[in-house]
Amino acid sequence: MELRVIEKTDEELRMEVAGEDHTFMNVLKGALLETAGVAAATYDMNPEQSGGQTDPILSVKTEAGTDPLDAVGDASRRVQDLTDDFMAAFDAAA
Numbered sequence: 001m002e003l004r005v006i007e008k009t010d011e012e013l014r015m016e017v018a019g020e021d022h023t024f025m026n027v028l029k030g031a032l033l034e035t036a037g038v039a040a041a042t043y044d045m046n047p048e049q050s051g052g053q054t055d056p057i058l059s060v061k062t063e064a065g066t067d068p069l070d071a072v073g074d075a076s077r078r079v080q081d082l083t084d085d086f087m088a089a090f091d092a093a094a
Contacts, residue, residue: 001018001020002018002019004016008068011068012059013058013072014057015057015060016057017058027079028043028072032060034075035078036066037065038061040060041061044056
């Protein structure tokens with residue numbers, strides 16, 4: 001996975017997440033929407049304005065005082081924690 005910040009302000013972030021698809025992006029978007037200080041989160045897989053970009057573009061808007069990069073980091077850690085919990089429960093059930 002490669003990340004490339006396209007645009008960043010104090011309360012907005014647009015970032016390319018190369019090599020990922022809807023599966024990961026939906027999970028990340030869901031985690032972002034549950035993150036304190038996040039006002040909006042979405043992604044686009046093929047924005048017309050980019051001339052047919054196929055890698056997803058993540059867009060995050062935060063409330064004042066919440067850095068969007070920090071919000072992405074918090075959401076990513078939550079996704080990792082959920083994955084670890086699932087794997088532990090799966091191994092215990094097997």
